[in-house]
Amino acid sequence: MKTTITVNGQARSLDLDPRTTLLDALREHLRLTGAKKGCDHGQCGACTVLVNGVRINACLSLAVMHDGDEVLSIEGVGAPGSLHPVQQAFLSQDAFQCGYCTPGQICSTLGLLAEIAAGHPSQETPSDAPPVLSDAEIRERMSGNICRCSAYPQIVAAIRQAAEALA
Amino acid sequence: MSSVSDWDVPNPVKENRSGLIGKGVDRYEGPLKVTGTAPYAYEVQPPSPPAYGVMVGATIAAGRITDVDTAAAEASPGVLAVWTHRNVPAQPPRGTKAHPRSTAGSKPALESDRVTYWGQPVAFVVADTLENAVAASHMVQLTYAADAPDVDFQARLGDAVDPPGEKDVEVGDFQAGFEGSPVRLDETWSTPIQNHVQMEPCASLAWWEGPDRCIAHTSVQMVKPAQHGLAETLGIDRDAVHLMTRYIGGGFGGKGQTYDDLTLAALAARALGRPVKVAFTRQQMMHGTIHRPATVMRVRLGAERDGRLNAMSIMTWTHCHSDGSFTEHASNFARSLYAAPNRLTGHRLVRLDLPHAGPMRAPGEASGTLSLECAMDELAETLGLDPVELRIRNEPEVDPENGRPFSQRQLVRCLKEGAQLFGWDRRLPTPGQVRDGRWLVGLGMAAAIRGNFLLPAKCSFSVDADGVITVRQGMTDIGTGTYTVLAQIAAETLGVPLGQVVVEIGDSELPPAPGSGGQFGAATAGSAALAAGVNLRKAIADLAVNDPGSPLHGGDSASVTFQDGVVALENRSETLRDLVRRAAPAGLTVEGEIRPAQDAQRWSTQTYGAHFCEVGVDPVTGEVRVRRMLGVFAAGRILNAKTARSQLTGGMIWGVASALTEGNAVDPRYGSLINQDLAQYLVPVQADIGDLEAIMLDEVDDKANPMGIKGVGELGNSGAGAAVANAVYNACGVRLRDYPITPDKLLAGLIAAGR
Numbered sequence: 026m027k028t029t030i031t032v033n034g035q036a037r038s039l040d041l042d043p044r045t046t047l048l049d050a051l052r053e054h055l056r057l058t059g060a061k062k063g064c065d066h067g068q069c070g071a072c073t074v075l076v077n078g079v080r081i082n083a084c085l086s087l088a089v090m091h092d093g094d095e096v097l098s099i100e101g102v103g104a105p106g107s108l109h110p111v112q113q114a115f116l117s118q119d120a121f122q123c124g125y126c127t128p129g130q131i132c133s134t135l136g137l138l139a140e141i142a143a144g145h146p147s148q149e150t151p152s153d154a155p156p157v158l159s160d161a162e163i164r165e166r167m168s169g170n171i172c173r174c175s176a177y178p179q180i181v182a183a184i185r186q187a188a189e190a191l192a
Numbered sequence: 193m194s195s196v197s198d199w200d201v202p203n204p205v206k207e208n209r210s211g212l213i214g215k216g217v218d219r220y221e222g223p224l225k226v227t228g229t230a231p232y233a234y235e236v237q238p239p240s241p242p243a244y245g246v247m248v249g250a251t252i253a254a255g256r257i258t259d260v261d262t263a264a265a266e267a268s269p270g271v272l273a274v275w276t277h278r279n280v281p282a283q284p285p286r287g288t289k290a291h292p293r294s295t296a297g298s299k300p301a302l303e304s305d306r307v308t309y310w311g312q313p314v315a316f317v318v319a320d321t322l323e324n325a326v327a328a329s330h331m332v333q334l335t336y337a338a339d340a341p342d343v344d345f346q347a348r349l350g351d352a353v354d355p356p357g358e359k360d361v362e363v364g365d366f367q368a369g370f371e372g373s374p375v376r377l378d379e380t381w382s383t384p385i386q387n388h389v390q391m392e393p394c395a396s397l398a399w400w401e402g403p404d405r406c407i408a409h410t411s412v413q414m415v416k417p418a419q420h421g422l423a424e425t426l427g428i429d430r431d432a433v434h435l436m437t438r439y440i441g442g443g444f445g446g447k448g449q450t451y452d453d454l455t456l457a458a459l460a461a462r463a464l465g466r467p468v469k470v471a472f473t474r475q476q477m478m479h480g481t482i483h484r485p486a487t488v489m490r491v492r493l494g495a496e497r498d499g500r501l502n503a504m505s506i507m508t509w510t511h512c513h514s515d516g517s518f519t520e521h522a523s524n525f526a527r528s529l530y531a532a533p534n535r536l537t538g539h540r541l542v543r544l545d546l547p548h549a550g551p552m553r554a555p556g557e558a559s560g561t562l563s564l565e566c567a568m569d570e571l572a573e574t575l576g577l578d579p580v581e582l583r584i585r586n587e588p589e590v591d592p593e594n595g596r597p598f599s600q601r602q603l604v605r606c607l608k609e610g611a612q613l614f615g616w617d618r619r620l621p622t623p624g625q626v627r628d629g630r631w632l633v634g635l636g637m638a639a640a641i642r643g644n645f646l647l648p649a650k651c652s653f654s655v656d657a658d659g660v661i662t663v664r665q666g667m668t669d670i671g672t673g674t675y676t677v678l679a680q681i682a683a684e685t686l687g688v689p690l691g692q693v694v695v696e697i698g699d700s701e702l703p704p705a706p707g708s709g710g711q712f713g714a715a716t717a718g719s720a721a722l723a724a725g726v727n728l729r730k731a732i733a734d735l736a737v738n739d740p741g742s743p744l745h746g747g748d749s750a751s752v753t754f755q756d757g758v759v760a761l762e763n764r765s766e767t768l769r770d771l772v773r774r775a776a777p778a779g780l781t782v783e784g785e786i787r788p789a790q791d792a793q794r795w796s797t798q799t800y801g802a803h804f805c806e807v808g809v810d811p812v813t814g815e816v817r818v819r820r821m822l823g824v825f826a827a828g829r830i831l832n833a834k835t836a837r838s839q840l841t842g843g844m845i846w847g848v849a850s851a852l853t854e855g856n857a858v859d860p861r862y863g864s865l866i867n868q869d870l871a872q873y874l875v876p877v878q879a880d881i882g883d884l885e886a887i888m889l890d891e892v893d894d895k896a897n898p899m900g901i902k903g904v905g906e907l908g909n910s911g912a913g914a915a916v917a918n919a920v921y922n923a924c925g926v927r928l929r930d931y932p933i934t935p936d937k938l939l940a941g942l943i944a945a946g947r
Binding site for chain 2: 042044045049052053056057058059060061062063064065066068069071098099100102103104105106108112113115116117119121122123124125126127128131163164165167168169170171172173174175176177178179180181
């Protein structure tokens with residue numbers, strides 16, 4: 026099936042087997058291997074990308090469902106010589122070890138910051154006030170991204186650093 | 193004869209003139225990892241489009257394949273090959289070593305009709321796309337003659353035997369010491385099967401350059417055994433396999449060996465004449481790769497009323513694969529931990545129709561401390577002693593098992609400083625006394641110990657005409673920080689900025705190193721790097737004093753210094769770059785090597801720590817929350833404060849998981865593991881972890897290696913779960929000895945206790 030997806034600001038025309046997930050389209054067809062395959066079942070978050078500004082698990086979505094959508098993957102966030110403040114914060118705080126979950130963590134962070142800014146509540150948000158970037162909010166909202174190396178304290182520190190840098 | 197005293201001389205790491213040793217510099221490969229541009233094995237771009245291989249696992253745990261029907265799979269769109277034991281290309285029998293010095297033997301895939309564990313790869317499909325390969329893999333029809341699976345560990349404890357070549361170790365007379373003690377503890381703990389659950393499932397990509405040379409990218413912790421094992425399996429010369437593992441998405445021991453993904457990718461690439469890549473699915477990882485086996489541990493402690501131990505014993509029962517002999521040595525750590533004149537430790541092994549058992553982060557200690565360190569907590573309560581004080585009273589002066597002096601032992605300092613920093617004095621010894629809203633709050637602690645090792649390794653250092661230092665070593669970085677610490681050692685040794693160092697590892701064509709495991713990586717790889725760096729300094733110094741064009745010409749090469757990119761001799765100097773460009777424009781390359789000292793065994797060399805934990809227990813739901821946790825560690829000189837801390841906090845979180853959530857349940861009907869994915873095998877997520885900190889004490893262990901460092905990758909895991917379990921008891925008064933401490937068990941305990 027012919028599908029056109031705007032990936033990292035660039036329109037990409039693909040002719041795909043309709044069974045192809047968005048994750049495999051990125052990794053195997055567009056050679057954008059930053060989004061990782063950790064479980065293929067939406068359980069680990071390593072494949073997190075932003076679709077039209079909202080974070081999703083790319084493994085749980087078929088590519089042909091995204092005709093006309095705008096996808097942001099880690100490759101569109103920043104490059105080694107020009108890191109995005111979130112990427113720089115992950116590096117500075119040592120918020121990763123093996124690095125396999127890291128692109129997903131960073132894309133998820135971008136989604137989290139946008140959700141807080143838009144006032145979307147979580148389980149940790151008081152019922153009578155808008156969400157603020159507390160440690161409890163970060164931990165709740167980042168719990169869809171598993172890090173088996175368990176850099177969790179460092180990830181919280183990185184997200185705080187990034188939020189300050191972006192403020 | 194080599195001796196640890198050979199290391200007792202100044203070296204650039206000890207001198208640390210640029211201050212790079214110990215500094216918390218950012219990860220060398222970090223910019224690639226945070227931008228998604230570090231290629232893991234499945235992501236390397238091969239020279240031509242790859243075909244996709246998918247493995248099919250057995251749906252019985254024991255028996256034989258009696259019939260195979262691959263017609264539908266072969267007729268499925270895009271399919272290039274369908275293999276079972278009937279038509280897989282010939283491979284030498286398992287364990288064959290055509291080359292006698294191979295570090296691993298042949299590991300044939302799909303080797304016979306025999307099935308020895310559920311999920312064993314028994315068929316393999318290759319197609320032009322992943323989607324076509326997955327679809328066809330579901331069409332492979334296998335008929336089995338299944339045997340009743342022998343997988344019930346608890347039921348088979350009575351059949352356990354001594355592990356091959358092992359005997360119980362007794363010091364003094366344990367039974368007499370135990371029976372003669374006025375205070376005794378005799379309890380049994382059990383731990384479940386655990387899986388490594390690396391974020392990157394095992395994956396391989398292979399292609400051939402001509403008929404005789406195989407290029408393979410895989411995800412493995414040890415380079416040489418992977419290369420040799422693949423060559424032996426393919427029946428080709430070892431040098432004909434070029435194996436690379438540049439970025440590894442977690443290992444934890446589970447990637448200490450290769451699996452059928454590598455073998456099948458290489459065989460299929462040869463058969464099809466095109467690159468082939470193969471990955472395990474998350475579900476396949478649970479059975480198809482090794483796991484930490486379950487244990488049953490009986491702990492007996494006999495003490496005087498003042499807390500001094502007369503007798504100590506841990507006996508561990510565990511299991512391994514029906515063809516295996518791997519033993520979870522959960523009793524060994526206790527041999528060096530506490531003083532007691534009468535001691536008995538040992539292991540018993542049951543062979544079962546379960547997948548292969550193998551090492552997982554802190555093998556032995558991770559399971560073993562979950563028993564002994566809780567037993568010490570129970571004993572302290574019986575004696576009316578503080579658990580920290582009980583441990584201090586049993587601090588040995590020399591290794592209590594063999595009388596060897598400790599190279600360094602700062603366990604008591606870890607305990608005392610940790611207690612003070614954590615606010616341990618606020619703990620109430622009687623459980624169930626502290627409430628915070630709906631939560632019962634408790635504090636717990638445990639000691640940590642993990643052995644330290646040094647293995648033989650080589651490394652090469654080069655300097656080029658730009659003054660860039662390149663480190664080359666067949667070592668791996670599984671997230672441990674190898675790239676970074678090698679860069680630090682190189683920069684410190686040659687006196688250049690970090691930006692002037694290139695590190696190349698994870699390649700079978702580089703000087704061999706044993707890889708990542710057993711927390712021996714940094715000490716082993718780093719010591720070889722230091723040796724190479726010292727040799728390169730000498731070569732550069734000789735170059736300078738022998739070059740008439742150098743301002744250092746004619747000087748004493750032993751007095752040449754290296755700092756800030758400059759080589760100097762008293763007040764004469766030039767830049768490293770100018771010297772090399774002029775005097776050796778093709779660059780210089782030297783090797784260095786480390787070997788264990790022959791007298792190293794005269795000392796007991798361990799790493800130590802103390803964990804302190806505060807939990808909340810919800811008495812209505814049985815939920816446990818880790819509110820805060822502190823670890824204080826003594827592990828020799830620290831090469832990188834940032835990456836070492838991350839290793840330690842990561843290990844501590846593994847301990848939290850082993851106490852509260854992790855474990856594979858066995859289905860006795862089929863011999864499978866019931867929870868096969870990340871929705872059911874519960875590793876911690878962000879919301880599970882509260883404030884958590886690791887502190888490293890100043891230490892230099894000059895008996896460990898020339899740098900005085902020790903490993904930290906496994907130490908953080910040792911004892912951490914026991915601290916959590918002890919905190920749970922202190923919070924709510926329920927002692928659970930069957931891990932993990934899940935809400936159902938805790939609720940039953942709370943109800944039984946009338947709380």
